Amino acid sequence: MEEIAIVGQVVGxxxxxxxxxxxxxxNLEIGDLMVxxxxxxxxxxxxxxxxxxxxxxxxxxxxxxxxxxxQGIVDAQFYEPEFVNYVLARIKPLARVYRESxxxxxxxxxxxxxxxxxxxxxxxxxxxxxxxxxxxxxYIRSGSKVIKEAEVWLPSEDVFSHHVLIPATTGRGKSxxxxxxxxxxxxxxxxxxxxxxxxxxxFGRQGVGLKDHPRARENLVYYTPSNPPAGANRLTVxxxxxxxxxxxxxxxxxxxxxxxxxxxxxxxxxxxxxxxxLTAPEAAEDRIASIxxxxxxxxxxxxxxxxxDEEGHLVSKHEVFDSATKGxxxxxxxxxxxxxxxVVVLDTSRLGDEAELIVGNIxxxxxxxxxxxxxxxxxxxxxxxxxxVIEEAPRVIGVDVLTTKNDNIYSTIAxxxxxxxxxxxxxxxxxxxxxxxxxxxxxxxxxxxxxMKQEREAxxxxxxxxxxxxxxxxxxxxxxxxxxxxxxxxxAMPIKIPLFEDIVKEKGILAQTGKTKVF
Amino acid sequence: xxxxHLSDIHLGFQKHEALQKIEQQVFEKIFDQCIARKVDFILIxxxxxxxxxxxxxxxKFAFAKFRQIYDAEIPVYVVYGSHxxxxxxxxxxxxxxxxxxxxxxxxxxxxxxxKIKLDFLVDKKTGVKIAGLSGLKVGKDRExxxxxxxxxxxxxxxxxxxxxxxxxxxxxxxxxxxxEHMPLSLLPRYFDYYAGGHMHKFNAQxxxxxxxxxxPGTPFAGYHSDLEDNAKGQKRGFxxxxxxxxxxxxxxxxxxxTRIADSxxxxxxxxxxxxxxxxxxxxxxxxxxxxxxxxxxxxxxAIRDELNLKGALVVNINKNQLTSKEYSITEAKGANxxxxxxxxFSENIGQLRFEQKNLVGEPGVQLAKKLLAGFVQQxxxxxxxxxxxxxxxxxAFGILGLDTDAS
Numbered sequence: 001m002e003e004i005a006i007v008g009q010v011v012g013x014x015x016x017x018x019x020x021x022x023x024x025x026x027n028l029e030i031g032d033l034m035v036x037x038x039x040x041x042x043x044x045x046x047x048x049x050x051x052x053x054x055x056x057x058x059x060x061x062x063x064x065x066x067x068x069x070x071q072g073i074v075d076a077q078f079y080e081p082e083f084v085n086y087v088l089a090r091i092k093p094l095a096r097v098y099r100e101s102x103x104x105x106x107x108x109x110x111x112x113x114x115x116x117x118x119x120x121x122x123x124x125x126x127x128x129x130x131x132x133x134x135x136x137x138x139y140i141r142s143g144s145k146v147i148k149e150a151e152v153w154l155p156s157e158d159v160f161s162h163h164v165l166i167p168a169t170t171g172r173g174k175s176x177x178x179x180x181x182x183x184x185x186x187x188x189x190x191x192x193x194x195x196x197x198x199x200x201x202x203f204g205r206q207g208v209g210l211k212d213h214p215r216a217r218e219n220l221v222y223y224t225p226s227n228p229p230a231g232a233n234r235l236t237v238x239x240x241x242x243x244x245x246x247x248x249x250x251x252x253x254x255x256x257x258x259x260x261x262x263x264x265x266x267x268x269x270x271x272x273x274x275x276x277x278l279t280a281p282e283a284a285e286d287r288i289a290s291i292x293x294x295x296x297x298x299x300x301x302x303x304x305x306x307x308x309d310e311e312g313h314l315v316s317k318h319e320v321f322d323s324a325t326k327g328x329x330x331x332x333x334x335x336x337x338x339x340x341x342x343v344v345v346l347d348t349s350r351l352g353d354e355a356e357l358i359v360g361n362i363x364x365x366x367x368x369x370x371x372x373x374x375x376x377x378x379x380x381x382x383x384x385x386x387x388x389v390i391e392e393a394p395r396v397i398g399v400d401v402l403t404t405k406n407d408n409i410y411s412t413i414a415x416x417x418x419x420x421x422x423x424x425x426x427x428x429x430x431x432x433x434x435x436x437x438x439x440x441x442x443x444x445x446x447x448x449x450x451x452m453k454q455e456r457e458a459x460x461x462x463x464x465x466x467x468x469x470x471x472x473x474x475x476x477x478x479x480x481x482x483x484x485x486x487x488x489x490x491x492a493m494p495i496k497i498p499l500f501e502d503i504v505k506e507k508g509i510l511a512q513t514g515k516t517k518v519f
Numbered sequence: 520x521x522x523x524h525l526s527d528i529h530l531g532f533q534k535h536e537a538l539q540k541i542e543q544q545v546f547e548k549i550f551d552q553c554i555a556r557k558v559d560f561i562l563i564x565x566x567x568x569x570x571x572x573x574x575x576x577x578x579k580f581a582f583a584k585f586r587q588i589y590d591a592e593i594p595v596y597v598v599y600g601s602h603x604x605x606x607x608x609x610x611x612x613x614x615x616x617x618x619x620x621x622x623x624x625x626x627x628x629x630x631x632x633x634k635i636k637l638d639f640l641v642d643k644k645t646g647v648k649i650a651g652l653s654g655l656k657v658g659k660d661r662e663x664x665x666x667x668x669x670x671x672x673x674x675x676x677x678x679x680x681x682x683x684x685x686x687x688x689x690x691x692x693x694x695x696x697x698x699e700h701m702p703l704s705l706l707p708r709y710f711d712y713y714a715g716g717h718m719h720k721f722n723a724q725x726x727x728x729x730x731x732x733x734x735p736g737t738p739f740a741g742y743h744s745d746l747e748d749n750a751k752g753q754k755r756g757f758x759x760x761x762x763x764x765x766x767x768x769x770x771x772x773x774x775x776x777t778r779i780a781d782s783x784x785x786x787x788x789x790x791x792x793x794x795x796x797x798x799x800x801x802x803x804x805x806x807x808x809x810x811x812x813x814x815x816x817x818x819x820x821a822i823r824d825e826l827n828l829k830g831a832l833v834v835n836i837n838k839n840q841l842t843s844k845e846y847s848i849t850e851a852k853g854a855n856x857x858x859x860x861x862x863x864f865s866e867n868i869g870q871l872r873f874e875q876k877n878l879v880g881e882p883g884v885q886l887a888k889k890l891l892a893g894f895v896q897q898x899x900x901x902x903x904x905x906x907x908x909x910x911x912x913x914x915a916f917g918i919l920g921l922d923t924d925a926s
Contacts, residue, residue: 217661217665227728229704230669231665231704231705232702233689233702233703233704234689234726325692326689326724327689329688329693333691377854
C-alpha cells in the first residue's frame with residue numbers, strides 16, 4: 001500500500017467527530033486510517049462513519065430520480081456530478097506522532113481546518129517496531145486494507161501480567177488468534193502459560209499447530225489423557241493432588257456436603273477422596289448422614305468420572321484421575337515448566353466442564369501459591385510472567401458464579417494476580433456477564449467481530465481507549481480482523497491477524513536431513 | 520522362564536573403604552542370586568559402573584563376577600548408562616563385551632533422513648527379542664527417541680523387551696526428582712517389558728501401550744542422597760521376571776545393604792578378637808559413614824574396656840572420621856546471615872532426638888542461635904587462651920542453664 005494521494009479535506013465537525021469531504025474516486029471505508037500533515041507532527045485519524053453530502057437540495061434530487069425512474073429518460077445526469085454530490089466521512093483523531101522524536105501522544109487538538117488528508121502509509125507507522133521479548137498479534141489494518149510492513153508487537157511480560165481478554169463470537173478467528181499469540185510466546189522463555197485447551201486445537205495433533213514451532217521441543221509441553229503422540233505427556237493427576245478447596249467456586253456443594261468433604265480431608269489427608277468414594281454411605285464417619293454421603297459420591301462420580309473397578313479400586317473413566325500409583329508429580333511438573341517460561345497445553349477435550357476447571361484449578365492454585373511465596377522471598381523478579389489461558393471464561397469469572405459461589409482461583413488471579421506476575425488470558429463470547437471490576441482489570445483486549453450489541457457495549461465501556469464511536473466498527477469486523485485496546489498501545493489499533501497456517505509455513509520447523517550418530 | 524533385571528549399580532562410586540565393601544558385596548549377592556535362581560538371562564540397562572573407566576580394583580572384582588556368570592552360561596544384555604557411556608566405545612562395558620561376558624544391545628543404523636532404526640537381537644535359549652538404546656550424557660536422549668523409527672519396532676511380533684536408560688515423567692513418584700525426564704510416549708509401544716535404568720528407586724507401572732515399565736532402582740547407591748534414602752529404610756534390590764509368551768510375574772528381590780552402629784560394633788569386636796594387646800599401645804581409628812543411627816551408638820567404651828582387661832598399656836580410639844548420614848546438615852537459604860542461621864537450625868533440628876523439650880523444636884532453635892552467638896565471640900586483646908576458653912565455656916553453660924561448678 002504505497003499510494004500517497006489526497007483522499008479528503010477537513011470541512012467541519014468537532015474534536016472526536018471531524019467531518020471531511022471525500023475526494024471523488026477515493027472510496028473510503030469504515031476503519032480507514034488517514035493522516036493530516038501538521039507542523040512537526042502528523043495526526044493519525046480514523047473513519048468511523050460515512051454519509052452522503054450534496055450541494056443540491058434533497059427535494060431536487062428526489063425529483064431528478066423521479067424523472068429517471070418514471071419518465072424513462074435514462075441519461076439524465078447532474079452537471080459536474082463529482083462536484084455537487086460527494087461522500088462525507090466522520091473521523092476521529094487517534095494519535096499524534098512527532099516527526100523528530102518519534103513520540104506518540106494522545107491528540108488534544110483538531111487538524112488544521114481545510115487540511116488535506118491522505119491515507120496512512122507504512123512510513124507513518126515507523127514507531128511500531130518490535131521490542132525484545134514481545135509478541136506479534138498482526139498487521140495494522142486500514143479499513144479492509146492490510147499494511148503488511150506495519151507489524152504490531154505487544155510487550156509480552158506487561159501484557160500477560162495485566163490480563164488479556166479476547167472477546168469474540170464463534171467463527172471470528174478466536175482460535176487462530178490464540179495460536180498466533182502462543183506461537184510467539186514460544187519464541188522466548190519470558191512468559192509461561194497454562195493453556196486449558198477444551199477443543200484440543202492448539203497443539204496440532206492433526207494438522208499444523210504449536211508443535212511445529214522451531215522451539216517446541218524446548219518450550220512446549222503437551223498433556224493429553226490418552227494415546228499421547230510421541231513426545232507428549234499423559235495427563236494423569238493423582239487423586240492425592242485434589243483438595244477440597246479445588247471444588248470451591250466451581251461445584252455446587254451444600255454447606256453440609258462441604259463440611260463432610262472437609263471432615264474426610266482432615267482425617268484422611270492425602271487419601272481423603274479415595275476413602276470418601278470407597279466408603280459405603282451408611283458407614284460414613286462423623287455422623288455424616290448417609291444421604292449426604294450418597295449425594296457427594298454421586299457428584300464426585302459425575303464430575304471426576306470416578307468408578308469402582310472389579311477389584312474395588314477407584315478409576316477414572318477418562319483416565320485423567322488416578323487413585324493408585326500414577327500422576328503424583330504431574331501438577332508439580334507442570335508448574336515447574338510454567339516457571340521456566342514454557343507453554344503447557346492441557347488437552348481437556350475429553351473432560352466435562354467442571355473436571356476441566358478443577359484440573360486447571362489444581363494447577364493454577366499451586367502456581368499462584370508458589371509465585372506468592374516467591375514474592376515473599378524476593379525471587380519473583382527472576383521468574384517469568386505466568387498466564388492461565390481459559391476459554392469460556394464466564395464459567396469461572398461470570399457474575400452469577402462469583403455471587404452465588406465462593407471465589408475460585410481464576411477470579412483471585414483476575415483480581416490480584418498482577419502483583420505476583422500471574423495473569424489471566426480469558427476468551428469469551430459473553431463479556432457482559434463478567435463483572436465490570438474484573439473487565440476493567442483486563443488491561444489488554446483483543447476485540448474480534450461481535451454481532452451482539454450488549455456484548456459490544458460491555459467491551460466498549462471497559463476498553464483502555466475511547467471506543468464510544470466504534471460500535472459499528474466492531475460489529476463489522478470480518479474474520480481475522482480485530483481491534484487492540486490496551487494500556488500498552490498508544491491508540492486502539494485496528495489489526496489483521498495473519499492465518500496461523502501461513503505463519504507455520506513461513507517460520508515452522510524444517511524437516512531435518514542427515515544421518516544421526518548412534519552409540 | 521525367568522530373567523533378572525538390575526540397573527544403576529554404579530560400581531566404583533564409593534570412596535570410603537567400608538562403603539566400597541558394601542557396594543561390592545551387594546553386586547556379588549545379586550549375581551549369586553541370579554545363579555541360584557537359575558535365571559535365563561540378565562538385563563542391565565545402564566550405569567553398571569559409575570564412570571566409563573573405573574579404577575582397577577573395581578574392574579578386577581567386576582570381571583571376576585562376570586566370569587562366574589559367563590561360566591554359569593547366563594547371558595547378560597547391557598546398554599550404556601549416562602555414567603558409563605563412551606562415545607568412542609572406550610568404556611569397561613566395551614571391554615566386557617569384547618571378551619564375551621556381556622552383550623551390548625544397541626544395534627542401530629541411521630538413514631539419510633536422520634531416522635534411527637534399531638534391530639533386535641534374539642536370546643538364543645528363550646527366543647526373546649531384545650532391543651534398546653543407550654543413555655547419553657547431557658539429556659541428548661530425547662533427541663534420539665524423537666528420531667527413532669518406532670513403527671518397525673512396534674510391528675515386530677513375539678515376546679519383546681526394550682532396554683533404555685533415562686527418566687520417564689510418568690514414572691516419577693516424588694516431586695523432588697530432579698534431572699531430565701522424557702514422556703513415556705517417546706518409547707516405542709507394544710513391547711512386553713520395558714527394562715529401565717536411571718531412576719534409583721524400584722518402580723513398576725502398567726500403561727495401555729506400555730504394559731510393564733520397570734525400574735529396579737540402584738541396589739545400593741549412585742548418589743549421596745541414595746545413602747540417605749537407605750538410612751530412611753528405602754528398600755534396594757533387583758527384579759526377577761517370570762514369563763512365557765506374556766509376563767507372568769514381576770518380583771522385587773530385596774538386598775540388605777545398610778551399615779548401622781550394630782554392624783560397626785560387631786566388626787570392631789571381630790577385629791580385636793584376634794589381637795593380643797598385652798603391654799601394647801593400641802590405636803584404633805574408626806572412619807566411614809553410617810547409613811543409619813548416631814555415631815554415639817558405636818560403643819567405644821566397651822572396646823576400650825575389653826582391651827584394657829586384656830592388659831593393654833594404652834588404648835586410644837579415635838572416631839572423629841566417623842560420620843552418619845542421619846545427622847548430615849541440610850543447607851538452607853535466607854536473605855541475610857541471621858536468617859540463614861535460623862533456617863539451617865530450623866531445617867535440621869528435627870533430626871535430633873532429645874527428651875528435654877528445650878533442646879528440640881522452636882526452643883531448641885533459639886537455644887542454638889544463642890549458643891552460636893556465644894561461640895563466635897572473638898578473643899579479647901591480651902586475653903590468654905585459657906581465660907578465653909573459660910569465658911566462652913562459662914557463657915555457653917550459662918546459655919544452657921547449667922551450673923559450671925556442678926560440671
